[in-house]
Amino acid sequence: MTWKIATLLSAVLSLGSFTAAESIPKTDYDVIVVGGGPAGLSALSGVSRVRRTALLFDNQEYRNAPTRAMHDVIGNDGTPPATFRGLAREQISRYPTAHFKNSTVLSIVPYGNSSVSAFNVTDDTGKSYTSRKLVLGTGVSDVLPDIPGVDEAWGKGLFWCPWCDGYEHRDQPFGILGNIADVLGSVLETNTLYSDIIAFVNGTDTPAGEVAATGQHDGWKEQLEAWNVKIDNRTITRIERTQDGETHQNKTTDQQFDKFLIHFTEGEPVERGAFIINAPTVQHSTLPAQMGLNITNEKIDVVTSSMRTSMAGVWGVGDANSDASTNVPHAMFSGKKAAVYLHVEMSKEDSQSKVSKRSGLSQRELMKEAIRAIGSNLEPQWEQVEKREV
Secondary structure (H helix, E strand, C coil): CHHHHHHHHHHHHHHHHHHHHCCCCCCCEEEEEECCCHHHHHHHHHHHHCCCCEEEECCCCCCCCCCCCCCCCCCCCCCCHHHHHHHHHHHHCCCCCEEEECCCEEEEEEEECCCCEEEEEEECCCCEEEEEEEEECCCEEECCCCCCCHHHHECCCEECCHHHHCHHHCCCCEEEECCHHHHHHHHHHHCCCCCCEEEECCCCCCHHHHHHHHHHCCCHHHHHHHCCCEEECCCEEEEEEEECCCCCEECCCCEECCEEEEEECCCCCEEECEEEECCCEEECCCHHHHCCCCEECCEECCECCCCECCCCCEEECHHHECCCCCCHHHHHHHHHHHHHHHHHHHHHHHHHHHHCCCCCCCHHHHHHHHHHHHHHHHHHHHHHHHHHHC
16 A cells, blocks of 8 residues: 555645645745836835835936926925936935836736736846736836927926916916817816916817817806806917026026917917817836736726735735826825835735644655644545455
């Protein structure tokens, strides 16, 4: 019966090995963060403060890179984005468990087991790194209209967020660029900053456009009239900058004096000091789609209470996620929230692993356990098998 015992021992040992494999995977880092903007930096800071080992990948592409300065960021009002990121990196680098790499992540492949997540992350240098948890702060990209001059003006007198840039251009002749259906929404956001407002709707003031506008806001025409908003439906050919607010400022009053001429296919150009634009956004990175995450309206679906995505072990933060807010304070808030939740989740996994009966058993302990199982449970069955064989 020796060969039978050996076979059974092998089977029990294999069971022990399988159970051990269900324990905590060995990885290079506890957390990998993809994205070096405010959301990713905040997540990295949060996990580093509790001494989680973490690596942040930064491809150095940022949505707010074109803007002159950040605003409505308490303690950093008027700080250029690059200065903010540099200071953040300097401060986070003081934590010995925090690491940075300036490269682009090309692929993320989950592995591990049914109870504990793990990920293999490969960047454009060809190197791979592993972690138990993953934070995606990969951002979005603005799809600007194909109008000459828009790209050059973007973030410098032409903006999408009145909280971010509107105050510095207050009381100036103001323009709204975009579809007629979105005009009232922009007016409701900016009417306390401007009184001279023209909506340049670029040919979208049509019967179909008006139906769409009514679908967005019932009584929109009457409201625009109440705010004295004019609508210019001419087709725009280009936007010409005639004065740069970077060099024409009043720093005492926090004012920037940009000037633009809007040119059309017909008629005279119109001068404005600043614009808000209504333009769609798309995911900046293909990683969320590659990973099969749930994405709705170009936003990564997350549980807003925790920033968890549809995949275990993955959090989505900043502009890329679906919690309906896109600004620097929100990005930092979401990154910090993700850091707290993933740290607690990892601690729960660690705790469960420590109290598991099989987790961490040595080969000798597994052998003893196999012998006990054979002696107490299976010997009668072997005797019955022997009798049948005789």
